Amino acid sequence: LFVFDVTYRSLLVDFMVGRVELAVSREFGTAGNVGVTYTTLDSNSTAVSSLVPPENTATTGVDFVPTSGTLWFAQGETIKTFNITILANTIPKLDIHVFINLTSAFLVSSAPTDPLAAPRVSSNESLASVVIAEHNNARGIMELDSPFVVTVEPSSNFLLLRRRAGTYGVVTVSWSTIPGSASAGSDYYPTSGSVTFQQGDVLVSAGLAIVDDNIPEFNESFTVVLTSVSGGAVLGTVLETTVVILANDDPNGALEFNQTSRLMLVTTPPDGTTTPLVLTIQRIGGTVGVISVDWSLASVNGSGGSSSIQPVSGHLVFISGDVVETITVWLQPNNVPSVTEEFDLTLINPMGGARVTTNGVARILILAHNNPYGTVSLLNANTILSEGANSTVETIPIVRSGGTFEDLVVTYSIQQLDLAALATSDGTSPLAYFSVPVANTTLTGSLLRSVNTTALGQCAWACLSDETCLSFSQLPSLCQLYLATLAAGSPNVLPGASYYEKNQTKVRPFLLAIARSPNDFIATTGTIIFPAGASTAGVPVVIVTNRTPKLDQSFSVTLLSIQLRYPSTDPAHLSPSLGGITTATGTILAHDDPYGRFYLVGSNGDHTISVPRVQNLAIVLTVQRQGGTIGSVAVGWSVYNGTAQQGVDFIATGAVLVF
16 A cells, blocks of 8 residues: 655645655555556646635646656565655745645556455545745735825825735734924824735725815925834835925915906096006915016907006016005096907916916906997988889988997887878977867767867867868867868857867878878888998888879888897996987978879870961960879960961960969
């Protein structure tokens, strides 16, 4: 029976041992020559994995040289030895096992006739284990990650401990601090502690924190030292680090505009003057040392520039202890219409250890001035228009004075003239267009409507405005308009009433002067866009061609309202305005011969008359009026010699005909 000798069944060796000797013993009988085979087990075999976990398994070809062979036992021999080779390497490992197995035993000469007498290997003692002891700092070499650490206030997790070599097992490292210019407790905490590395951990924070004390300070430092380690690891070489806390809370100061200077709304000064504008810069944090800063002014919305504010740049110095300085710029006079001008005054290039905060920009708004959106009016009190061969769209010109910023929406109305307004436009009283009143009289059955007024002038105005009203009566508490006159109506006696009849002769010229919609023009209310930058625009009106002879006729044009086309965000909240002429007239010139065209008509329907030569024959000449028949027209006629001679062949002196 062949077994591993008890001394060699489990050997603990150093990874640098090189060769390891193993012995196989022959127990019981020693007859015959016997061969015994052996082999190392492969680290990837299931046999090995069933024996030890992976971290305790030696790797074939890395940790040992795979070996197999045969031991020859001569008759009477009881022990034989063989060697396996252990490979040295730099890989950190725990205790690892190399397994060697006796695989078979056989007689070298003839086989025994009795199977029970055959040589064999033990089923329980045929496996040996060579344990290569833990090596290459398998549990780690513990150090600080860096000998010099720079951090800021506040901060944490800035100091790291590193585990070099192996990472097996749980390891604890203790550390402590040594104050320097930084003070324990007020600048950092805690003053000591320990860090635990779990298996596999390489970097772990020490748990040290920098205190945010809000005190302006320059660079400060302290030292951290590793004091001990447990868990099988060892301390390395980087056992001490200097921690530098960078200057914080602006020991030299941080510069910014104070609250009131960050947004300044100002107005442009009047002509011939300049106005100072003072902005305050404050130094927060520390006040140690001399610091300086430049400043620069720039337009935000592309307007103004140095023509609006001077100067546009400068330099400011704070001596040690200074906390406030000021910048003075001068607003320049400007009578040019402008929307709100925006400028940024920016602190730049801080020197001497200073910095500029996020409040290092001051916004200056010079509010809109000098009517930036302009005043719109009609160009003329009366615009002359002509009727064309076909209906046309004509334009009533409007103008924009002042500024021309932004598109404007102009609402207009084109309407038929009010008869009463036209008749009284020169100051004439509406009563002037009515007869002398008839006392205690009204009409019955011809009522147009009642007007709720006790004022005689208002009652007269109502009747004058309505072309269908021919008369009215004024009662103590009521005004009544009628469709008839006394001559055509039914008079009624009513004490206290006064009856008035409209003088059609006086009214007629005004009726003829009113252009009618839709026969002469199209009455409408609408809007137009007055474009930004433009100083002129036009209100459209449709002039209708009707081929009816008419005198000059007018209609009203009124600008009703004006506003910005798009909502404005300008902080001045200014608006465009209407001014100047906002109500005017458009006059369509007389057309189609309103007073008539006059022709001599001959007896043959043309312009010739054939008569016999008869002594003292009276000849009648006919003058015809074509076109319009408005007004009384005088037409003169005279004769001139042709082949017939005055006084010899005919007698005629000429005359004036009145139509």
